Amino acid sequence: MRVLCADAIGDSTVTDLEAHGHECVVEAGLQAADLAERLDGYDVLVVRSTRVGHEVFEQARGLALVIRAGAGTNTIDTDAAAARGVVVANVPGRNAAAVAELTLGLLLAVDRRIVDATVDLRAGRWNKKEYGKADGLLGSTMGILGLGSIGLLVAERARAFGVDLLAVDKPGRSDETLARVEELRIELRPSLADLLPDCDVVSLHLPARPDTVGLVDRDFLGRMRSGAVLLNTSRGELVDEAALLEALDEKGLRAGLDVMADEPGTGTAEWTSRLAQHPRVVGTHHIGASTRQAQEAIGAGVVEIIDAFAQGETVNAVNLTPRRFGSVTLTVRHLDRVGVLARVLERLSRDRLNVEQMHNRVFQGGEAAVATIDVAGALPDELLADVAGLPDVLGVSVAAIDDPT
Numbered sequence: 001m002r003v004l005c006a007d008a009i010g011d012s013t014v015t016d017l018e019a020h021g022h023e024c025v026v027e028a029g030l031q032a033a034d035l036a037e038r039l040d041g042y043d044v045l046v047v048r049s050t051r052v053g054h055e056v057f058e059q060a061r062g063l064a065l066v067i068r069a070g071a072g073t074n075t076i077d078t079d080a081a082a083a084r085g086v087v088v089a090n091v092p093g094r095n096a097a098a099v100a101e102l103t104l105g106l107l108l109a110v111d112r113r114i115v116d117a118t119v120d121l122r123a124g125r126w127n128k129k130e131y132g133k134a135d136g137l138l139g140s141t142m143g144i145l146g147l148g149s150i151g152l153l154v155a156e157r158a159r160a161f162g163v164d165l166l167a168v169d170k171p172g173r174s175d176e177t178l179a180r181v182e183e184l185r186i187e188l189r190p191s192l193a194d195l196l197p198d199c200d201v202v203s204l205h206l207p208a209r210p211d212t213v214g215l216v217d218r219d220f221l222g223r224m225r226s227g228a229v230l231l232n233t234s235r236g237e238l239v240d241e242a243a244l245l246e247a248l249d250e251k252g253l254r255a256g257l258d259v260m261a262d263e264p265g266t267g268t269a270e271w272t273s274r275l276a277q278h279p280r281v282v283g284t285h286h287i288g289a290s291t292r293q294a295q296e297a298i299g300a301g302v303v304e305i306i307d308a309f310a311q312g313e314t315v316n317a318v319n320l321t322p323r324r325f326g327s328v329t330l331t332v333r334h335l336d337r338v339g340v341l342a343r344v345l346e347r348l349s350r351d352r353l354n355v356e357q358m359h360n361r362v363f364q365g366g367e368a369a370v371a372t373i374d375v376a377g378a379l380p381d382e383l384l385a386d387v388a389g390l391p392d393v394l395g396v397s398v399a400a401i402d403d404p405t
Contacts, residue, residue: 013299091301095289106256146205
């Protein structure tokens, strides 16, 4: 497959892709506005921070797969991709340790004022009296919002510092996650209102969704303790920055931020931000996943996704429907012969029955196969008999698809 990488990726990723028979071109300076014109002839686009808008999918007719070399896909118009039949995939979990490490690094930097102290030392100023003031982490309480892979690793590292842990209880967590919650002794509270007043530190590890954008607003910040620390290494859109600026000044809150709502979408840029420049903020340049270890792991994940796609399989797709469509499933057992399924599909087409999803697997020995076909519409009474009577069809059955609603 022909692969275009619009952001920098590791040399080992390029080497592995080429060793697996793919053609890989890296253009790390490519701007989002130029993507659509540049993608002619490419099957796969790999991005990290570069935005992929609807115009890319409208113009790049040959594009089949977009990979976000990381977890979040909010910089990609996944709806436009779905409408054009382009798979969008991500590489979740591979950078979790790196982000967790930076989260704790920001907390330590805020508590011990490491940045300001370093600036003064470099300027020739010795002020042990000023920088000898710190709360310390031992015995403090951290509220972790988002118990995915990153949140749990943050909890693990915070626990090693002697920090007590809180999180919001919610239904639907996996047994594996609940086991980790118990192992790390994370106390679950019914709501944010029950959690925030007891926290010395609040750490955000949530995706940007309609229900999380602007979550950290005046009400949220008003419930936090005076002098508490807000950490955000997830998405800048989660925080109402005007409200946070007020809380920094009026409540003495402190913040460690790796992400901001209006941060540049390129690797380098001239940029100013009142929040980033605030003296009670320690900030970094959206680098949570930017360690050598994390990038090598993500690169390996990119190779796995492209290899699988070349073999007809989708891995980590985020814009394929998570449920089955259609009204019934036909199961057709047949000899593994040319044209068998074409005749089945032709018979369905005659009654204007749309195939929503289809899989065909060959039995051991290669003599026979079984196809499962999800069909939308009511089946005529004679259809099953017609399909069963087709050449090389061994048997056919039908089952209703449960309504997910």
